[in-house]
Amino acid sequence: MVQVPLKQFLLNGQITEAIENAATMHPADVAETLREIPFEIQMEFIAKLLPERAADILQEMKLDSEADILSELEPTKAAEILRQMYTDEAADLLAELPEEDSEELIALMKDDGEEIKELLEYEEDTSGGLMATEFVAIREEQTVEEVLAQLRQQAPSAENAYYIYVLKKDQTLAGVISLRELVVSPLDTKIEAIMKRDVISVPEDMDQEEVAHIFEKYGFLILPVVDEEHKLIGIITVDDVLVVAEEEATEDIHKGASITPLETGYDGTGILTLFNKRIFWLVGLVFVNLISSGVIASFEKVLSSAISLVSFIPLLIGTGGNTGSQSATLIIRALVTGDVKVSDWGKVFLKELLVGICLGLVLGLTSSVLGIFRGGVEVGLVIGLTMVSIVIVANLIGMLLPFGLTLLKLDPAVASSPLITTISDATGLLIYFSIAAIVLKL
Amino acid sequence: MDQLSLKKLFLKERILEVIPVIADMHPADVAESLRDIPLEIQVKLFAELSPEWAAEIIQEVPSEFGAEILNDLAPNKAAEILQQMYTDDAVDLLSRLPKEDAEELIALMKEDGQEIKELLKYEDDTSGGLMATEFVAICEEQTIGEALALLRQQAPSAETAYYIYVLKNDRTLVGVVSLRDLVVNPLDTRVEAIMKRDVIAVPEDMDQEEVARIFEKYGFLVLPVIDKEQKMVGIITVDDILVVNEEEATEDIHKGASIAPLETGYNYAGVWTLFSKRIFWLVALIFVNLISSSVIAAYEGILASVIALTFFIPLLIDTGGNTGAQSATLIIRALVTGDVKLFDWGKVLLKELLVGVCLGLVLGLAGAALGVFYSSPMIGVVIGLTMILIVIVSNLIGMILPFGLTILKLDPAVASGPLITTIVDATGLLIYFSIASWILKL
Numbered sequence: 001m002v003q004v005p006l007k008q009f010l011l012n013g014q015i016t017e018a019i020e021n022a023a024t025m026h027p028a029d030v031a032e033t034l035r036e037i038p039f040e041i042q043m044e045f046i047a048k049l050l051p052e053r054a055a056d057i058l059q060e061m062k063l064d065s066e067a068d069i070l071s072e073l074e075p076t077k078a079a080e081i082l083r084q085m086y087t088d089e090a091a092d093l094l095a096e097l098p099e100e101d102s103e104e105l106i107a108l109m110k111d112d113g114e115e116i117k118e119l120l121e122y123e124e125d126t127s128g129g130l131m132a133t134e135f136v137a138i139r140e141e142q143t144v145e146e147v148l149a150q151l152r153q154q155a156p157s158a159e160n161a162y163y164i165y166v167l168k169k170d171q172t173l174a175g176v177i178s179l180r181e182l183v184v185s186p187l188d189t190k191i192e193a194i195m196k197r198d199v200i201s202v203p204e205d206m207d208q209e210e211v212a213h214i215f216e217k218y219g220f221l222i223l224p225v226v227d228e229e230h231k232l233i234g235i236i237t238v239d240d241v242l243v244v245a246e247e248e249a250t251e252d253i254h255k256g257a258s259i260t261p262l263e264t265g266y267d268g269t270g271i272l273t274l275f276n277k278r279i280f281w282l283v284g285l286v287f288v289n290l291i292s293s294g295v296i297a298s299f300e301k302v303l304s305s306a307i308s309l310v311s312f313i314p315l316l317i318g319t320g321g322n323t324g325s326q327s328a329t330l331i332i333r334a335l336v337t338g339d340v341k342v343s344d345w346g347k348v349f350l351k352e353l354l355v356g357i358c359l360g361l362v363l364g365l366t367s368s369v370l371g372i373f374r375g376g377v378e379v380g381l382v383i384g385l386t387m388v389s390i391v392i393v394a395n396l397i398g399m400l401l402p403f404g405l406t407l408l409k410l411d412p413a414v415a416s417s418p419l420i421t422t423i424s425d426a427t428g429l430l431i432y433f434s435i436a437a438i439v440l441k442l
Numbered sequence: 443m444d445q446l447s448l449k450k451l452f453l454k455e456r457i458l459e460v461i462p463v464i465a466d467m468h469p470a471d472v473a474e475s476l477r478d479i480p481l482e483i484q485v486k487l488f489a490e491l492s493p494e495w496a497a498e499i500i501q502e503v504p505s506e507f508g509a510e511i512l513n514d515l516a517p518n519k520a521a522e523i524l525q526q527m528y529t530d531d532a533v534d535l536l537s538r539l540p541k542e543d544a545e546e547l548i549a550l551m552k553e554d555g556q557e558i559k560e561l562l563k564y565e566d567d568t569s570g571g572l573m574a575t576e577f578v579a580i581c582e583e584q585t586i587g588e589a590l591a592l593l594r595q596q597a598p599s600a601e602t603a604y605y606i607y608v609l610k611n612d613r614t615l616v617g618v619v620s621l622r623d624l625v626v627n628p629l630d631t632r633v634e635a636i637m638k639r640d641v642i643a644v645p646e647d648m649d650q651e652e653v654a655r656i657f658e659k660y661g662f663l664v665l666p667v668i669d670k671e672q673k674m675v676g677i678i679t680v681d682d683i684l685v686v687n688e689e690e691a692t693e694d695i696h697k698g699a700s701i702a703p704l705e706t707g708y709n710y711a712g713v714w715t716l717f718s719k720r721i722f723w724l725v726a727l728i729f730v731n732l733i734s735s736s737v738i739a740a741y742e743g744i745l746a747s748v749i750a751l752t753f754f755i756p757l758l759i760d761t762g763g764n765t766g767a768q769s770a771t772l773i774i775r776a777l778v779t780g781d782v783k784l785f786d787w788g789k790v791l792l793k794e795l796l797v798g799v800c801l802g803l804v805l806g807l808a809g810a811a812l813g814v815f816y817s818s819p820m821i822g823v824v825i826g827l828t829m830i831l832i833v834i835v836s837n838l839i840g841m842i843l844p845f846g847l848t849i850l851k852l853d854p855a856v857a858s859g860p861l862i863t864t865i866v867d868a869t870g871l872l873i874y875f876s877i878a879s880w881i882l883k884l
Contacts, residue, residue, distance in 0.1 A: 024640055028660045060659075152626045161622040162604055162663075179621050180603040184594045200468065216688065217502075218470045219681035221604075221663055238680050239661035245684065246658065249691035250775050256698055257771035257859060258764065266776035267786070271793060275800045278768050282801060285764055286808050292756035293816065300749055307746045313755055314734035314867045321763075322700065322727055322860040326720050329699035333692050334708035344709070351713055358717040359724060366728055374735070417699060417859045418764040425756050 006030070010037045015044055027053075031060035043072055051077070055084035058093075064268050067096035070105075079108035087112075088132035088240065091119035119234075127211050128204040130244070131225045131234030136164045140174055140192035144185050160235070163222050166195050171231040173199055173224060201226045204233060208244045213338075215241045252336060255413035256329060258285070285418055291426040292317075299433035302442045308375050309436055312383055313429070315370075319363060319387065320394035320428040321421030327352055327398030328420045332412045335402060345403050349396070356395035364388035382439045386432045393431065394424035445475060452479045457487050469495075473502035485514045488523070497526035500535070506710045509538035512547070521550035524558075530574035530682065533561040561676075569653050570646040572686070573667045573676030578606045580633055582616060587629035589619075605664050605677075608637050613673040615641055615666055643668045646675055650686045655780075657683045694778060697855035698771060700727070727860055733868040734759075741875040744884045750817045751878055754825050755871070757812070761805055761829065762836035762870040763863030769794055769840030770862045774854045777844060787845050791838070798837035806830035824881050828874045835873065836866040 006025065009018035010033070022030045034042050034057070046054050046069055058066050058081065070078050070093060082090045082105060094102040094116060102120075106113040115133050122128030136156050138147050151161060164182065166175035175195035185194050201224040202211055214223065215238055225234040251261040258281035262269050296303070303309055331348065334340035340348060368384025375383075398420050402412035436442065451460050452475075464472045476484055476499075488496045488511055500508045500523060512520045512535055524532045524547060536544045536558060544562075548555040557575055564570025578596050580589045593603060606624070608617035617637030627636055643666040644653055656665065657680055667676045693703045700723035704711050711719075738745070738755075745751055773790065776782035782790060810826025840862050844854035878884065 026640075026642060026660060032659075060661075148625060151622075155626050156622070161625070179625065180593075183590060183603075183621060183625060198466065198468075212684075216681075216684045217474075218468060219502075219684075221680065238663065238684070239657075242658045242661075242680070242683070242687065245687050245691075246779060249687070249694070250779065252691070253695055253698060253771060253775050256695060257767045259768050259771065265779070265781040266772055267781045271796045271800070274772075274793070274797045278765075278797070279801060279804055282761060282764055282768075282805055283808055286757065286761055286805065286812070289757040289760050290812065292760075293753040293812075296753045296756070297750075297816075303752060304746070304749050307742055307749075308739070310745055310752050310755070311735045311738035311742070313752075314738070314759060314871065315728060315731040317756060318731050318734070318864055318867055319724060319728060321760075321863065322724055323720075325699045325859055326701050326724075329695060330701065330708055330716075333695050337688060337692065337707070339707040339709045351716070354713045355716045355720070358713070359721060362721055363724055363728065366725055370728070370732065374739075417767060418760075421763065421863065422760055425760060429756065 006033050007036065010034075010041050010045060013041065013044075015041075015048055018045060019048060022057075027056040028060040030057045034061065035065075039068070043069060046081075047073060047077060051080040052084045054081045059085055059089045062265075062268070063092060063096055064264065066093055071097055071101055075104055075108055079105050082116075083109050083112045086132045087115055087119055087134060088130060088234075091116050091129075092124075095120060095124065122204065125208045126204065127202045127206040127208070127223075127225050127236060128234070130208055130211065130236045130240050131204075132160075132237070133234045134160045135224070135232070135235045136161060137167045137232065138164055138191060140166050140168075140190070140195065142191050143187065144182055144189045144191070144194075145187040147182060147191065148187070163224075163235075165199075165224060165232055165235075166191055167232055170229075173201060173226055173230060173232045175199060176224070199224060201230075201232075202236070203228070209248050211236060212241045212244045212248065216245075252333070252413060255411075256332070256416050258282070258416040258418040281416070281418060285422045288419070288422045289425070292422075292429055295426055295429040295433065299429075299437070302433055302437050302440075305442055306436070306440060308379065309382075309432075311374075312371065312379075313432070315367065316383070316386055316390055316432055317425040317428045319367070320390040320424040321417075323356070323359060323363075323391050324394035324398035324420040324424040325417035327356075327395045328402055328415045328417065329398075331399050331402045332415060335406055335412050342403065342406050348399060348403070352395055352399040353392070356392040359395065360388040360391035363391050378440060382432075382436045385439070386428075386435050389431050389435070390424070390428040393427055394420075397424055397427065448475055449478065452476075452483055452487075455483055455486065457483075457490055460487060461490060469498040470502040472499050476503065481510055481514065484511055488515060489519060493519070493522040493526045496523045501527055501531045504707065504710070505531075505534045505538055506706055508535050513539055513543060517546055517550055521547050525551050525554050528574045528576060529554075529557055529561055530572060530676075532558055533571075537562060537566065564646065567650045568646065569644045569648045569650070569665075569667050569678060570676075572650055572653065572678045572682050573646075574679070575676045577666070577674075577677045578603055579609045579613075579674070580606055580619075581610075582608050582632070582634035582637065584633050585629065586624050586627055586631045586633065586636075589624055589633055590629070593621075593624075607641075607666055607674055607677075608633055609674055615643055615668055615672060615674040617641060618666070641666060643674070644678070645670070651690055653678060654683050654686050654690065694775075694855060697853075698774070698858050700724070700858040700860040723858070723860060727864045730861075730864045731867065734864075734871055737868055737871040737875065741879070744875060744879055744882075747884060748821075748878070748882060750821060751824075751874075753816065754809075754813065754821075755874070757809070758825070758828055758832055758874055759867045759870045761809075762832040762866040763859075765798070765801060765805075765833050766836035766840035766862040766866045767859035769798075769837045770844055770857045771840075771859065773841050773844045774857060777848060777854050784845070784848055790841060790845070794837055794841040795834070798834040801837065802830040802833035805833050820882060824874075824878050827881075828870075828877050831873050831877070832866075832870040835869060836862075839866055839869065 006021045168174045175197045176199045177195045221238050223236045260277040364384045364387040367387045368380045371383030372380030401415035405412045604621050617639050618641045619637045663680045665678045669675050702719040806826045806829040809829035810822045813825030814822030843857040847854045
């Protein structure tokens with residue numbers, strides 16, 4: 001984790017010293033240091049490394065910087081580095097490059113290229129897009145001793161040797177055995193005697209979010225991927241899923257603010273893309289807001305006879321919006337994580353009704369005091385009553401909308417804070433002016 | 443057997459018929475099928491199961507529930523089950539029990555109890571709170587053959603045997619070998635010849651969020667935990683990190699709607715907890731909202747002479763709020779995931795300024811058209827100009843606040859949607875009335 005000397009060497013252009021210095025560092029730490037170094041020096045550094053080491057370090061970098069470096073390197077060097085990478089990483093990387101460039105590199109990769117070509121055909125956000133093809137496969141008739149000998153010969157990387165897959169002749173998945181069981185079993189044991197037969201696997205086209213849920217539910221380190229005929233075609237390791245989980249959380253958080261998911265990180269996203277991902281909902285909500293304008297316009301008489309009512313509009317609708325955003329956020333997240341199921345709606349409704357009443361009473365009391373202070377007892381009464389009703393209603397809107405969307409098989413996250421705020425504004429204004437008209441006899 | 447008929451068997455309390463059905467199921471699936479089963483029936487089931495099996499299932503149940511089940515079982519049975527669990531899971535459950543009950547169970551667990559007692563001293567959300575103490579340790583002078591023999595003895599109880607830690611006599615951590623290294627090298631090789639020496643380890647008091655980031659950065663499956671004297675005290679496995687990540691994402695999402703972290707899932711949080719986690723910000727924001735009220739009160743004369751101006755209040759301040767909530771959400775998430783660093787502020791400011799101008803122009807045009815349509819050309823000009831300015835300013839407020847909070851070493855997530863909306867409301871009204879009085883010459 002000591003990065004200062006490496007950074008200094010690189011900035012001074014002392015590439016040989018930098019390589020020596022980086023030799024004992026973890027590739028992820030080297031990659032982090034490279035982030036702060038000019039591109040040409042990064043290139044020079046990577047070009048002078050052994051392909052194996054270069055692959056280790058590149059795999060830890062951000063995909064877009066990785067692709068930039070790779071496309072600037074000499075094609076033969078780039079192909080050599082790609083061959084040293086895990087197939088899933090290499091495929092992700094090649095998918096980032098312009099088509100001719102990636103085809104040229106795949107051709108240079110010889111037989112490894114074929115495998116990559118097949119991986120590139122899968123959608124990026126499915127199990128096929130996540131999987132690597134490096135796994136150890138054995139037969140059930142083999143003995144523990146034979147398998148250990150095979151492992152010594154193949155010398156797979158540590159990650160891919162945790163689980164060894166038992167295949168039938170037609171490549172279909174028959175069982176699995178962990179390296180640990182293998183090591184602790186007597187050498188002459190037949191694999192079929194110790195393998196686990198009910199292997200949990202995922203189909204090649206499963207959505208990555210679902211794959212992440214399976215990892216989380218079962219606490220697996222590795223999941224095998226099978227095709228339609230139940231043939232083993234790859235494995236997904238849990239470290240890739242950590243990245244997926246972060247991406248999915250970011251997507252959920254963005255949706256909560258009415259932002260269409262960005263495909264890359266904020267840093268790598270251009271102005272036009274940011275604009276595109278935000279403008280749709282902003283304009284859409286302007287039109288929803290017209291309902292609020294309509295409500296005010298229809299109570300114009302009430303307002304012009306008691307103009308001081310206007311000054312409480314932001315307070316009342318703001319609080320309603322905040323309350324509704326809170327309940328919507330709680331419910332959406334609970335639905336996404338499976339903490340609450342659609343069938344729980346009755347229980348949740350009752351809970352939010354009670355929470356809403358408690359919140360309404362406290363907020364109503366606070367704001368009626370403010371109302372009395374500013375506009376007299378009658379205004380205080382109007383503000384207090386309005387606040388209680390707005391808070392209870394907005395809280396329920398925030399709860400009902402995500403449930404309703406889920407029932408209609410739509411994404412509950414559409415019930416974002418901005419949408420909830422805008423809907424509860426119109427409702428709130430209607431409540432406000434109705435109560436004002438009654439209490440103030442306007 | 444499908445879920446529904448299994449549930450029926452449960453509800454009829456035909457436990458002896460349930461047992462053969464769940465025998466073929468993965469413990470995580472059994473745990474899921476218990477979700478809607480009354481606690482008394484669950485307790486009856488666990489009383490019938492062998493301690494090992496019961497432990498495997500309870501480890502998969504949310505710990506709030508697991509603790510309730512343990513509490514209702516006979517203490518002897520509960521202690522037996524706890525002894526079969528990994529220490530980290532056992533600690534998690536015991537920390538949720540009333541103190542006397544936990545102490546009784548720990549006493550019944552004999553030697554295992556001592557270890558648990560040590561672990562209970564760590565804070566829940568630190569590496570010490572996450573770690574288990576079941577790891578395999580060897581000395582550097584041992585040969586691979588000796589190490590494998592030791593492994594055969596210890597592996598059944600270790601949480602993970604894929605990495606074997608090399609310790610000195612005083613238990614300081616000097617190296618690590620993977621199980622794969624042991625398998626592919628000759629049996630008479632000494633461990634010191636193949637071990638990796640620069641082991642990345644975490645201190646026992648590191649915050650869990652930071653631990654999660656280390657797992658993600660390096661792609662590790664297991665991390666060793668050391669105390670202040672570099673002595674190895676436990677290991678953290680990546681499956682626990684998936685859970686931590688989900689918790690942290692939920693916390694971030696909740697903060698985005700001004701909700702204080704819940705500690706348990708929504709499903710387990712009572713009405714009172716939900717109320718108390720939400721009321722603070724709602725009340726506080728009312729006071730911030732008073733600024734908006736004062737702004738309106740100050741311009742009451744203008745409003746009284748052109749009442750149509752009030753129609754557009756919700757439209758303008760909401761659009762500002764929505765825009766600000768979007769930029770704040772983008773920036774907070776980018777800061778949390780490390781996608782944007784603090785020193786990037788200049789670049790981000792420029793980017794958001796440009797995005798804001800684009801958004802402002804489109805929304806301003808829409809707003810102007812609405813103003814003309816619903817009122818008069820003059821009002822249209824006021825609304826259009828106001829919209830452009832409000833959008834640009836709100837967008838920057840949403841960006842600057844999270845950066846500012848981070849610089850002040852505060853949590854950027856405090857700049858939640860509701861807070862931004864409320865601040866932007868007051869600013870927006872000021873802009874609105876200033877422009878209106880200038881153009882309409884009031």
